[in-house]
Amino acid sequence: MKKIIITGATGMLGTAITNALQGHDLYGYSSKELDITCSFKLDQIVKSIKPDYIINCAAYTAVDLAETDQEKALKINALAVQKMAQVANQYQATLIHFSTDYVFNGTATQPYLPLQETDPINVYGASKLAGEKSIAQVNGRHYIFRISWLYAPHGKNFFKWVAGTDMNELKIVDSQTGSPTSALDVSSFIKHLVKNDPETYGVYHFTNQGAMTWFEFAIAINKKLNLDKIIHPVATFKTAAKRPTYSVMDGSDTIQVFNYQIPTVEEGLDEVVRIYNP
């Protein structure tokens, strides 16, 4: 049994990780209970709990809003993360942090490797990259997992939007390719990591295996849930933030280093569909 702090514990990933880690000595904090930008409170909590792990699920994730709220995105996704890495180091805790496929510019034609050049094309991606860099500077016991296109039976996400919208006809972009990733699969992996920690710190990619466009993902959701919606592919969908055209990430290091078989995109979706309760 490990002592584990979870920040952003009521968000999509935080909820899934909290569920997966039941049985450990968990200290989960919503944004109201612990605002990670409050470094004094963060320090106080870590000092008093002295956890084995801090799992940071707190983040500014509103990709479009970030374009006009750069300061807040940076404060939460970079400055607070830097402090968290320092505090984790100070009290000998291992930090598990999550980043995104949006650190890449999307011009690649093959899956991105963890050490491949980053070049975010939107403010959210830039703020998450700044968070990664500030963790690396501290150079401690820190894992960074870049995940992508996260969805779950709970929380706010693309799967739930397609499943729950009243619209019978949807227009969905087929000009962006990535790997939809189940938060349940990320959580099962984190459970495995906490149990079998190889202590090989660094940046890793974790996504469900396989790739598709948002349009193809919408089609798959429509089919698996028997929604009977009409879904049209479109080349563009106007949004404030640019999104990478191709953001598939290579997770073979993760599979090897952690000795873990990552489920496919289809397996991930099947499990979420099975649990989803409209």
Ligand SMILES: NC(=O)C1=CN([C@@H]2O[C@H](COP(=O)(O)OP(=O)(O)OC[C@H]3O[C@@H](n4cnc5c(N)ncnc54)[C@H](OP(=O)(O)O)[C@@H]3O)[C@@H](O)[C@H]2O)C=CC1
């Ligand atoms: N969602 C996705 O598609 C992807 C997510 N990621 C990364 O995965 C991680 C988890 O994301 P996800 O669960 O989807 O995000 P959510 O937006 O569902 O959850 C984020 C949580 O962070 C909380 N939060 C926001 N600001 C603060 C703060 N200052 N202090 C404490 N908590 C705060 C939010 O609380 P409140 O709601 O009260 O503001 C919310 O509960 C993030 O690092 C994200 O960048 C990576 C790739 C894809």
Ligand SMILES: Cc1cn([C@H]2C[C@H](O)[C@@H](COP(=O)(O)OP(=O)(O)O[C@H]3O[C@@H](C)C(=O)[C@@H](O)[C@H]3O)O2)c(=O)[nH]c1=O
């Ligand atoms: C609502 C809607 C969206 N879209 C497009 C817009 C966008 O390109 C794509 C997905 O839209 P979303 O806003 O759900 O996704 P988005 O916010 O871009 O999701 C991202 O979130 C952050 C947090 C990450 O880290 C990324 O990995 C990624 O998951 O679908 C349509 O084509 N038609 C529509 O009707």
